[in-house]
Amino acid sequence: MTELVANLGELALNLLGLMGVIALTLIVVYAGFNALGRLIWRLQRERIGICAEHIAAHLSLTSAPPPDPRTQLWRGRTQTCELWLTTGSMYYGPTGFQLDSCGPGFIDGLPQFSFEHLGSLLVVARFLEPLPVRFTMSTMYAVTANIETGDRRFDQVFKLKAERADNKDHIKQITQMFASAPLRDALLAIFGPDRSRDGTGIMIAVNECGLMAYWDSPKPDRAADFSRAVADAIDKIAGQNSGH
Numbered sequence: 399m400t401e402l403v404a405n406l407g408e409l410a411l412n413l414l415g416l417m418g419v420i421a422l423t424l425i426v427v428y429a430g431f432n433a434l435g436r437l438i439w440r441l442q443r444e445r446i447g448i449c450a451e452h453i454a455a456h457l458s459l460t461s462a463p464p465p466d467p468r469t470q471l472w473r474g475r476t477q478t479c480e481l482w483l484t485t486g487s488m489y490y491g492p493t494g495f496q497l498d499s500c501g502p503g504f505i506d507g508l509p510q511f512s513f514e515h516l517g518s519l520l521v522v523a524r525f526l527e528p529l530p531v532r533f534t535m536s537t538m539y540a541v542t543a544n545i546e547t548g549d550r551r552f553d554q555v556f557k558l559k560a561e562r563a564d565n566k567d568h569i570k571q572i573t574q575m576f577a578s579a580p581l582r583d584a585l586l587a588i589f590g591p592d593r594s595r596d597g598t599g600i601m602i603a604v605n606e607c608g609l610m611a612y613w614d615s616p617k618p619d620r621a622a623d624f625s626r627a628v629a630d631a632i633d634k635i636a637g638q639n640s641g642h
Contacts, residue, residue, distance in 0.1 A: 456625035466513040478636035487511040499536040501605030529606040587627040
């Protein structure tokens, strides 16, 4: 019995030691990834800033105090929306998640940003007049869709969903809204010549309140095209309120 107790004690100590080694390894790996992320962010920060400045100029945005001093922020206003451009940030959507596939969320008319060590930039637009029907549209993975436009180029990239799938009137309104080929083309143009969501580093989410375009590792030579495409898509979506 004494030998059995000793063996069990030794086994318990070995298990504790193994768990300690695993925990230490996980901590080291996490710290390594975190340090790598910070290094990449520092190396890319200047390039991202240049790209963001180009986009801000094309969208006629002005510099504004950022919510976090490690980020940059620009904002502006058009006839159809308010615009924000920020670097190294994620946004919170209406369900409270970062990079929410349900689209941008606003508190007192303002988007909510959080700093991340990311070599990315983010454009958020809030329509001055919300669209008449609630919906979500996203390019993110693992998002379900219950509406198709019939345009295969569009449907294989954008997941379009009615908030109330049992409401035929809502589905009809959303279908009619995205029946516009120019609107679909404008949204696809945000990706540039490669209209596949794979490998572009761009994610888009839209709801009745606004549009979000997240660009991972943006390229300054594409900044002008990206900003024009974003502005065109916003105007065409917001134009649904006036029947344009």
